[in-house]
Amino acid sequence: DACTSQPCANGSTCTVSGNKFSCTCLAGYTGQKCEIDVNECATPGLCQHGGTCVDLPGSYRCQCKPGYTGHRCESDVDECQLQPNACQNGGTCTNHNGGYACVCVNGWSGDDCSKNIDDCFTASCANGSTCIDRVASFSCICPEGKAGFKGVHCEEDIDECLSNPCVNNGVCLDKVNRFLCCVCDPGWIGDYCSTEGNECKSNPCQNGGTCEDLLNGYRCTCRKGFKGERCTVDIDECLSKPCKNHALCHNIQGSYLCECRPGFTGGDCDSNIDDCLSNPCQNGASCVDGINSFSCICLPGFHGDKCQTDTNECLSEPCRNGGTCTHYVNSYTCKCPPGFEGTNCENNINECTESSCFNGGTCVDGINSFTCQCPLGFTGPFCLTEINECASHPCLNRGTCVDSLGTYRCIC
16 A cells, blocks of 8 residues: 555645555645645735735744734724724824824824823913913913013013002102012111111121121121221231241231241141151151151161161171071071081081990091091091001011000010
8 A cells, every 4th residue: 555654744635546646735735745835925915914924834824014904914903993092182083094093182182192282382471471381271370579460471560569568658669570679768778668777788897797787887796817897907916926836927818827847737837747657667667756857766687767678687797617698588597518507507516426436436526527536456437447466567586476455465
């Protein structure tokens, strides 16, 4: 059976004809074995109204533009029905192909009638009044105070003198766009002539003096450094010698200035400058403040006016007996030659031990060595060799020499 191997793909139906087969394809597939996906999107205009065609296995899908719907985007969306509130503030919604439009009521604008039209843009509020926008209208807020206006557009001047604002026989003068206070009788001042005249208003007290108004007069309280009826006289503070530590005093307007000698500071030069504040002493040294100076107490191993120099202890040649000196910060070491030891190689090492010399030999220490002084009858570096006194053949006439410790005897 030719269909036994299931040659037809993608859910198609296999039909046997003799020793052959044929495939009946599902919609969306083609080919002898239905193995080829038909690209429906190749058909022009499949998706309408600008929709985008997306090919799928055995099918397709249309992605519609806003305002359209349907399998092929063939139907117009009625936004006015889907969105009852598409048009705000009483606007009327009108559906059209692929979208909608709002017909706004008076005073509103925008695609959805949500923007209140600024009626103040074309309004004519006069005389510095403030325009307040409302729906399809506006109102003018007239300025208050001396500049009095009224009317829908604040176009009418208010006669402020009608209320008789001036007291104490003051004469009221009304002007357009402003209220020109009152013309006061002598002795009275103020917008309404209600205030007794203030002699301090002319600022008679100079150099920062404080004026106190009196009846038909004034009194000045002067700032420090000035005196006189109107505080016009500068006091020479240098006469009282305020500057300390032999500083030079300069009198200036309303005060004085002290020119300090080196080493002092402060308004009156009464403070000694701490020259140690800048930490001038180095390498852990202690700073002692002076007058316009300082001194440093150095730690061992350092010297210099600021203890900035490391003392080279090797310069004094402390290493003895040919030792080699190596300098370190605040110290040194000696490398001793063979035979010497100690901090400065001052000690000769005693190479003699109890077992240095044998047979009663006496050890004599040297430099990096020792020698043995042998007793009678022994010789060699360590007195290990017994001396054969017979070696020199001391016995004559064929006498036989018998060696002994340190001597010999002859057997004739």
